[in-house]
Amino acid sequence: MSDAVARIALRTEQLKAFYVLDAFGTEKVVKAVNGVDIEIRENELYGIAGESGCGKTTLLKALYSAIEPPLRLIAGKVLYVCDGEEIDIYSLSREEKRRLRWEYVSYVPQGSMSVLNPVKRLKDTYSDFLESHVAVKRRRDTLQIARKHLDELGLPPKVLDAYPHQLSGGMRQRVTIALAALLEPRIMIGDEPTTALDVVVQRGVIQLLKSIQQKLKNTIVLVTHDMGVHANMADRIGIMYAGVMIEEGTVERIFKEPLHPYTRYLINSLPKFGDKTPRESVPGNPPSLAELPSGCPFHPRCPHATDPCRTEMPKLATVRPDHRVACWKAAGGEDARAS
Amino acid sequence: MRALLEIRNLRKEFAFGSLLSRLRITAVDDVSFSVMPGEIFALAGESGCGKTTTAKLILGFEQATSGSIVYGTNGSGRPRKREQVWFTQGVQAIFQNPFETFNPLRRVEQYFFETVHNYRLARGRKAAEVMIDATLKAVGLSFREVSGRYPSEFSGGQLQRVSIARALLTKPSLLLADEPVSMVDASLRISIVNLFKQLRDEFGVSVIYITHDLATAYYVCDRIAVMFRGNIVEIGEVENVLMSPKHPYTKLLRESIPEADPQKRWDRPITLTDIEHEEYLRKGCRFAGRCPRVMAVCREAAPRDLAVDGVLVKCFLYDEGVAVEMKQRGGSEDVRRTVPRPAAND
Amino acid sequence: MKVLRDLLKDYRFAVSFTILLLLLIFALLSAFSPYDPTFWWHAVRDLRPSWTHFLGTNSKGQDIFWEATFAVRNSLIISVIAGTVSRVIAVLVGMIAGHRGGRTDRVLMFVTDSFLVMPLFLIIVLLAMLVRERMNLVNLGLLLAFFGWAWDARVIRSQILSLREREFTRTAALSGTKTLRLVMKEYMPFATPLVFSTLINNMAWAIGMEITLAILGLSNMDVPTLGTTLQWAISYQALLLGLWWWLLTPIVLAVLLFVALYWLSVSISEYLDPRTRTQRVGGR
Numbered sequence: 019m020s021d022a023v024a025r026i027a028l029r030t031e032q033l034k035a036f037y038v039l040d041a042f043g044t045e046k047v048v049k050a051v052n053g054v055d056i057e058i059r060e061n062e063l064y065g066i067a068g069e070s071g072c073g074k075t076t077l078l079k080a081l082y083s084a085i086e087p088p089l090r091l092i093a094g095k096v097l098y099v100c101d102g103e104e105i106d107i108y109s110l111s112r113e114e115k116r117r118l119r120w121e122y123v124s125y126v127p128q129g130s131m132s133v134l135n136p137v138k139r140l141k142d143t144y145s146d147f148l149e150s151h152v153a154v155k156r157r158r159d160t161l162q163i164a165r166k167h168l169d170e171l172g173l174p175p176k177v178l179d180a181y182p183h184q185l186s187g188g189m190r191q192r193v194t195i196a197l198a199a200l201l202e203p204r205i206m207i208g209d210e211p212t213t214a215l216d217v218v219v220q221r222g223v224i225q226l227l228k229s230i231q232q233k234l235k236n237t238i239v240l241v242t243h244d245m246g247v248h249a250n251m252a253d254r255i256g257i258m259y260a261g262v263m264i265e266e267g268t269v270e271r272i273f274k275e276p277l278h279p280y281t282r283y284l285i286n287s288l289p290k291f292g293d294k295t296p297r298e299s300v301p302g303n304p305p306s307l308a309e310l311p312s313g314c315p316f317h318p319r320c321p322h323a324t325d326p327c328r329t330e331m332p333k334l335a336t337v338r339p340d341h342r343v344a345c346w347k348a349a350g351g352e353d354a355r356a357s
Numbered sequence: 358m359r360a361l362l363e364i365r366n367l368r369k370e371f372a373f374g375s376l377l378s379r380l381r382i383t384a385v386d387d388v389s390f391s392v393m394p395g396e397i398f399a400l401a402g403e404s405g406c407g408k409t410t411t412a413k414l415i416l417g418f419e420q421a422t423s424g425s426i427v428y429g430t431n432g433s434g435r436p437r438k439r440e441q442v443w444f445t446q447g448v449q450a451i452f453q454n455p456f457e458t459f460n461p462l463r464r465v466e467q468y469f470f471e472t473v474h475n476y477r478l479a480r481g482r483k484a485a486e487v488m489i490d491a492t493l494k495a496v497g498l499s500f501r502e503v504s505g506r507y508p509s510e511f512s513g514g515q516l517q518r519v520s521i522a523r524a525l526l527t528k529p530s531l532l533l534a535d536e537p538v539s540m541v542d543a544s545l546r547i548s549i550v551n552l553f554k555q556l557r558d559e560f561g562v563s564v565i566y567i568t569h570d571l572a573t574a575y576y577v578c579d580r581i582a583v584m585f586r587g588n589i590v591e592i593g594e595v596e597n598v599l600m601s602p603k604h605p606y607t608k609l610l611r612e613s614i615p616e617a618d619p620q621k622r623w624d625r626p627i628t629l630t631d632i633e634h635e636e637y638l639r640k641g642c643r644f645a646g647r648c649p650r651v652m653a654v655c656r657e658a659a660p661r662d663l664a665v666d667g668v669l670v671k672c673f674l675y676d677e678g679v680a681v682e683m684k685q686r687g688g689s690e691d692v693r694r695t696v697p698r699p700a701a702n703d
Numbered sequence: 704m705k706v707l708r709d710l711l712k713d714y715r716f717a718v719s720f721t722i723l724l725l726l727l728i729f730a731l732l733s734a735f736s737p738y739d740p741t742f743w744w745h746a747v748r749d750l751r752p753s754w755t756h757f758l759g760t761n762s763k764g765q766d767i768f769w770e771a772t773f774a775v776r777n778s779l780i781i782s783v784i785a786g787t788v789s790r791v792i793a794v795l796v797g798m799i800a801g802h803r804g805g806r807t808d809r810v811l812m813f814v815t816d817s818f819l820v821m822p823l824f825l826i827i828v829l830l831a832m833l834v835r836e837r838m839n840l841v842n843l844g845l846l847l848a849f850f851g852w853a854w855d856a857r858v859i860r861s862q863i864l865s866l867r868e869r870e871f872t873r874t875a876a877l878s879g880t881k882t883l884r885l886v887m888k889e890y891m892p893f894a895t896p897l898v899f900s901t902l903i904n905n906m907a908w909a910i911g912m913e914i915t916l917a918i919l920g921l922s923n924m925d926v927p928t929l930g931t932t933l934q935w936a937i938s939y940q941a942l943l944l945g946l947w948w949w950l951l952t953p954i955v956l957a958v959l960l961f962v963a964l965y966w967l968s969v970s971i972s973e974y975l976d977p978r979t980r981t982q983r984v985g986g987r
Contacts, residue, residue, distance in 0.1 A: 069542035069543065069544060069545075070513065070542055071512075216403035216404055216569065217403060217569060217571070217610060217613045217614055218403065218609060218610065218613045219403075220613070220615070221613040221615070221623065224615070224623075225623070243542065243543055244543070244615065245543060245617045246572075246614065246615030246616055246617045247615050249615060249616060249617050249618055249619045249621075249622075250615040250616075250619075250622050250623060269619045270619050273617065273618065273619055280544075283544060284543065284544050285617070287543070287544055287546070287547040288543070288572075288617040289547070289572040289573050289575060289576035290572070290616065290617065290618070291572065291575055291599060291600065291611075291614075291616070292600060294575070294576060296551065296554075297547045297551075297576070298547065298548075298551075299544055299545050299546065299547040299548035299551075300544040300545065303512050303514065303515060303545075304512060304542070416877075418873065449877060450873075450877060452870050452873070452874075454870065457869060457870040457871060458870050458871060458874050459871055459874060460871040460875075460889055460892070462892040462893065463888070463889070463892065467888075468874060468875070468878050471875070471878045471879065471880055472878040472879060474879075475878060475879025475880060475881075476879050520874075523874070523878065524877070
């Protein structure tokens, strides 16, 4: 995956998206995505990690162009690379966006029930889906396509005859993922698809995502706070904290040699089997996105904080091949090259 | 040493449906275990295994269909009135979602003052404040930080600590923690779990840790009981049960945990069930439908608890009587399937 | 207070609050009325509005302005009595049924549902006809209260039912709080917005019912209320005779009252809605 000339599928430029809330005269601005620059490559599984309230879900929404008030796009761009051309999705018309969605980029939400119509059998949902995007002559054709698709992914085609509530939670989630992959999109974006699922079921879902990626050779962007899932799935991981990307690298690097103090704490605090030695978690509390500290957002909790940390926000700079960090200390204390 | 809590043959049935068709689900089926003073005991399993129902039974929020719950300090059988459990037995609980644990429209300190008042722990507001402050300090907070604030003003990790502090106010000997860290951020989980260790070591509080996260269970617990569809399938020291699992379900569970190590990725595909409630209604072993080492006898009869290497396992694989019978029938009827491809019938 | 200031930022509350305040002052002016409202012929009939008679006079020889102060006062009294008494009944029934469940719940809901399906209007008309002679303000208020609690009892009960399942109920139980205190302290903050908005709606309904009863001739016509003054105007053919000041006064006052009550109810219940409240009480 560390192909020097790896092609980019999707990238952002200084993306900023804030929630502007106004209740009874007081305004509150939540800086959920505060200047994010990432490049996601083709044929890779990119994981976005971070805790609740770090902005990763908002980042996903911005990537998918699902921005609705009170969320507003303040600055920056989201560019998709389609057939060699860069397209700014926020400049597209509604119809163009609609076609882009599901065919080029699809979205897997956290709860499967928000995608599946509870009063329709799955085969009807699949058929409607296909019909609205692909020209097919007969209903039977759509069913055939759906059946073949499920079979290839290792799911029992008989579930098509069922209603969503008749299936177990895990099966529903997998069916939703299969639906998202139906039109063979080049990019799939998943928002915590395995959270709230049982461990064994979670494994099945992850298995499914991996087999889809291997089959379609597309890009999957997965957001989850579960580092174990990232370890098992991702090729590269980006760690988000307080609205900014603070570290990004291959999965081996992030787990074996994390550079940012926050990532270090995070990796060290993960319990491992066979090891009962006492562990420590990150000191302090995560900041509120409405009242961010000055400079580096981690500095109030960082044991290595020095002067530049308190005043200036470090840029995400390449420190090693395929490994970027936003930290004054990790980057050598000087102005590092911008990525 | 006398057990703090002893559960014997606990059983809870729920009935669904109308007058015409009633479905009976045994959420907790013949569960027995005991908790010693000064130990952290894990009740682990996936959703629907019965661990939360067991918790409700222990706390007295539900009444058991049969079986007994004996609390060490007073030795009574099934609690007759709920209040007995909290007032006289020194049992307290904390729950999964700290934001639901407290009323969002009330200040959190009010629960503290109410506890002090109802359990007659201190006289006068000043004395109460001192006591509350001391308890909060034990969890890493202080009264000044907490006073006057509503639940929404705290982070998940902080609020869970507040919840623990409230439970500690009555100096319980047993703390029931129902998924205490599943809604807390990964980076803060260890600090809450470390707190349980501290409570055990410094104050001798026992904790029943209910979870589906085996990794933290391994880290913090002394003994563990793995539950599957209402049964305890394996119970013993956590090192034993999780590092060398005997029951096929424990093995599956242990293997399915995504480890935070990119070198240890899964290599084999697994099979999942489609319809869950069928598993509750099976005759015989409830795991038979998914078990990679299922035998004919597993579908006929329910296995009993067998002692193997210091743990109790509910599995015919370790039943010598069955093994002998297998040999006598000539050749193994052990249908040793390899991990099956997800077939249409399962 | 801070609450009032927050509320006043909402234009609906500000306007309705002002209107109601003015109407209240208007009603209080009745204490200073130079005329007794039950007497006729103390002024020249059918005079147009002028400086001596601000809103003119009616065909009974009464000053309309001072009549109106009594009318507003009495209507408000009726509606306040109706509203508060029915709230009390609704809250009691709703909370007991919601919390106890089981047989108590079923019995109470049976009674509530019976009240709901009864043809309220016909029964009120019937009762009003029967007790017309002894109908005074308080009695009318109580009569309306007796029929106005059923719907809201159900609403409060559903609220309690959903609250019972929430985890903080268990926390309160674990803190040793007994049932009654639990219901009062934990559930009331959720029930309060319901109680408030239904109170105001109920008051508006009561005023409307009173006017209707008066138009049907079922009220005690000697007591000036918005309904009775309107009914007098109609029966004296005020429209045909062009005595618009007589007809318009109760109508305009009633409309103002309705609109103000409605806006008040809407803005208060939005303010008290637990969902927006939690957003306001915290920093996060």
